Amino acid sequence: MAERNLRVMVAKPGLDGHDRGARVLARSFRDAGYEVIYTGCHQTPEQIVEAALQEDVDLIGLSCLSGAHKHLFPRVVRLLEERDAGDIPVIGGGIIPDKDISYLYEQGIREVFTPGTHLQTILDWIENNVASREAL
Amino acid sequence: MSTAESIRAGDIRLASRLIRNLEDKNPRARELVKELFPYTGKARVLGLTGAPGAGKSTITDYLISSYRATGQQVGVLAVDPTSPFSGGAILGDRVRMQKHAQDRGVFIRSLATRGALGGLAAAVDDAVHVLDAMGMDCIILETVGTGQSEVDVMNNAHSVILTLTPGLGDEVQTLKAGIMEIADLFLINKADQKGASKLYQELMRMLNMAQEHHAGWRPPVLLLQNIAHPEEFARQVEEVRNKIDEHYQVLLDKDILGQRERRKARLQLGNSLRASLLDPVVRQLEQSGEMDRLVRQIVDKTSDPHTLADELRDRFLR
Numbered sequence: 344m345a346e347r348n349l350r351v352m353v354a355k356p357g358l359d360g361h362d363r364g365a366r367v368l369a370r371s372f373r374d375a376g377y378e379v380i381y382t383g384c385h386q387t388p389e390q391i392v393e394a395a396l397q398e399d400v401d402l403i404g405l406s407c408l409s410g411a412h413k414h415l416f417p418r419v420v421r422l423l424e425e426r427d428a429g430d431i432p433v434i435g436g437g438i439i440p441d442k443d444i445s446y447l448y449e450q451g452i453r454e455v456f457t458p459g460t461h462l463q464t465i466l467d468w469i470e471n472n473v474a475s476r477e478a479l
Numbered sequence: 480m481s482t483a484e485s486i487r488a489g490d491i492r493l494a495s496r497l498i499r500n501l502e503d504k505n506p507r508a509r510e511l512v513k514e515l516f517p518y519t520g521k522a523r524v525l526g527l528t529g530a531p532g533a534g535k536s537t538i539t540d541y542l543i544s545s546y547r548a549t550g551q552q553v554g555v556l557a558v559d560p561t562s563p564f565s566g567g568a569i570l571g572d573r574v575r576m577q578k579h580a581q582d583r584g585v586f587i588r589s590l591a592t593r594g595a596l597g598g599l600a601a602a603v604d605d606a607v608h609v610l611d612a613m614g615m616d617c618i619i620l621e622t623v624g625t626g627q628s629e630v631d632v633m634n635n636a637h638s639v640i641l642t643l644t645p646g647l648g649d650e651v652q653t654l655k656a657g658i659m660e661i662a663d664l665f666l667i668n669k670a671d672q673k674g675a676s677k678l679y680q681e682l683m684r685m686l687n688m689a690q691e692h693h694a695g696w697r698p699p700v701l702l703l704q705n706i707a708h709p710e711e712f713a714r715q716v717e718e719v720r721n722k723i724d725e726h727y728q729v730l731l732d733k734d735i736l737g738q739r740e741r742r743k744a745r746l747q748l749g750n751s752l753r754a755s756l757l758d759p760v761v762r763q764l765e766q767s768g769e770m771d772r773l774v775r776q777i778v779d780k781t782s783d784p785h786t787l788a789d790e791l792r793d794r795f796l797r
Contacts, residue, residue, distance in 0.1 A: 347503055348566060348591075373567035378591050383574035390580040394573060397580075397587055399495035428492065 347475040352380045352400040354391045356419065359409035360384050364437070364458075368404060371462045375469075388418040396428060402473045407437040417450035424451075432473060436460070483514035487612055491586055494609055498588055501602040501609075504758055512605050515612035522554070522611040523727060524618045526636030528598060528658065531624025533642040534668035536575035537706065539621050541716035543579050546617045553579075554610035555587040557621040558600050568592075572621055586610065597631030598622035604747050607635060625658060633661040634746050637739060638726045640664045640719070643682075645674030653685040662698050663726050666719065670702035694733045696726060760795050 353369045355362055362384050372379045380398045382391065395403055403423075405416055416435045423429050435447060436456040444455045453472065456465055486494045500508035525542070527535050539555060546553050557572035570589035579585040588610075590600040599622055600606075610618050622632050633639050641662035653659055665682055667675055682700045692698070699722050703715050730736040764770040776782040 350499070369569055373562060373569050374565050376562075376566045378561075378568045378570060378589075380589055381569055381571045381574060382577055383571075386577060390577055393580045394577065394587075396492045397495055398570075398573075398589060399492060399499050 349377045349402065349469070349473065349475055350380065350398060350400045351377045351402045351404060351469070352382065352391070352395050352398060353404045353406070354382045354386050354394070355384045355406050356386050356388055356391060356415040357407060357409055357411045358385065359407055359411075361408045362406070364408070365404075365406040368406070368436075368462070368465070371466070375466050388415060388422055391419055392422040392426060392428070395423070395431060396426060400431060401475055402469065403431060403433045405433060405435045405437075407435065407439070410438065412437060412439050413443055413446060416447055416452050420451040434468075436465075481514075483511055486511075486515065486609065487518060487614070489583075489613060494586070494613055495588055497609055498590070498602060498606045501605045502590065502593065502600065504754070508605075512608055516608055519608045519611040522607075522615050522618045523638075524607060524620060524636045525723060526620045526622065526632035526639045527642065528622040528625050528629070528632050528639065528661075529642030529666075529668075530626070530644070530647070533624070533644050534666075534703070534706075535621050535624075535642055536572040538640075538642060538666065538668065538703070538716060538719070539572070539619050540576045540578070541713055542619060542720060543576065543585055544713065545717055545720045547579075547582065547584060551616035552584045552614060553586075554613070554615035554618045555585070555621065556603055556606050556610070556618065557587065557589050558592060558598070558603070558623050559589065560623050561591040561593045563594075566593075586613070586615065592623055595631075596629070598625045598629030599631045599635065601750075603635060604750060627655060627657040630658055630661050634743055637730060637736065638663045638723050640666060640723070642666045642668050643678060644669045645672045645678050650681045650684070653681045659685070663696065664698055664719070664722055665700040666703055667700065668703045669706075671704040675702060675704075694729055694735050696729050756796075760791065764791075 351372050353365050355365050369379045369381050380400060382394055391403065403419065405419060407415055412435060416433065420433050423431055432453045434454045435452050439455055439457055447455055454468055482493060486497060497508055497511055527539055529535050536557065543553050543555065559568055559570045559572060561568045568591035570591060572589060573587060576587055579587065590602060590606065592600050595601045599620065603620065607618055620632055620636055622629060639661050641658060643665060667678055679700060686697060701719055701722065703712065705711050773787050776787065777784055
């Protein structure tokens with residue numbers, strides 16, 4: 344019987360057109376056997392959350408290189424909670440200063456990966472921390 | 480409220496979870512489809528197919544807008560290919576449709592093919608039932624990027640729309656069997672590119688050669704161009720929707736809808752029967768480790784696939 348594939352969303356919130364990093368991640372998730380929902384650039388947190396619900400994802404990965412992560416990442420977490428979907432873990436990456444990381448943890452972002460992180464480090468984190476949604 | 484009732488009441492996350500369990504062949508998911516099935520049969524199903532990059536997702540995006548403008552609820556099942564190596568997939572059709580993400584009258588669900596070769600995913604049959612039972616007026620099935628022979632969409636859709644683009648092959652391609660035969664509507668997308676009028680002429684000649692058209696419906700050929708001007712593109716897609724509606728009316732008037740429904744029911748019964756007979760057997764063989772032993776016998780030439788299959792049939796179907 345087919346094992347249960349993880350469904351992972353890779354999204355870029357806000358006014359940021361630099362999606363090379365997000366696409367590299369999406370590709371490596373594909374190669375790790377995940378079903379990757381890729382939504383492209385310039386997404387509002389609202390769009391990301393609605394898409395995540397419609398796609399029943401196990402994880403949301405946000406990429407932000409514009410400097411707006413302190414606003415956008417927590418907003419996604421809040422909106423998920425409002426939609427009774429606070430159980431979906433959110434991780435983030437991009438150009439994020441070290442001094443912001445503890446703030447993001449406080450706001451409910453589960454993990455933050457900055458430039459230079461090995462892809463395998465991210466995959467290991469997912470394997471250890473993300474469970475596929477239970478059957479109904 | 481029961482799970483089935485919540486889904487019918489529009490719980491999108493539960494519906495998506497159910498579709499996922501169907502993709503995973505979870506036996507409980509079949510039970511839920513049984514509960515939902517009596518509430519199906521109202522939705523119109525459109526199939527949108529064509530080569531990778533032909534513009535299916537973009538056209539779907541505009542069709543959603545067009546149907547929403549008439550107040551209809553729209554469901555989309557968008558299929559992208561599964562990697563034969565990792566089992567993973569990039570489901571990227573949403574990129575073109577994200578402006579509808581917050582519209583509660585639109586439900587977009589991406590599916591991976593998971594080995595299905597007909598252009599759709601195995602769970603699509605049931606996923607259509609789920610969206611139908613949720614009250615979607617119109618369901619758009621977007622196939623994977625297709626080649627010549629991925630024609631499964633004809634068994635699920637009331638109207639099949641084939642999206643072509645200029646610059647692929649000569650007139651012989653229009654003679655070939657397969658995907659060119661299943662279209663109820665042809666679209667030439669990117670028609671501002673070189674070769675569009677040639678393709679149009681070739682399609683016209685192909686259609687002229689037909690001895691008779693099914694139900695007297697000659698598939699129209701529409702050109703779409705100038706995506707850089709969204710309003711102009713939207714007007715052209717409006718015309719596509721008019722043609723789809725005309726086609727549906729023909730299906731109704733000539734009682735062809737009934738034929739298509741019977742064909743679909745026959746196929747789905749066959750698929751479900753195969754699954755209910757085969758899946759538990761394969762599961763048991765995999766779990767017990769017997770599958771590995773059987774595979775070795777075939778590779779070692781101590782037996783062959785047909786002998787083993789016959790033995791298994793006799794054992795399990797006693």
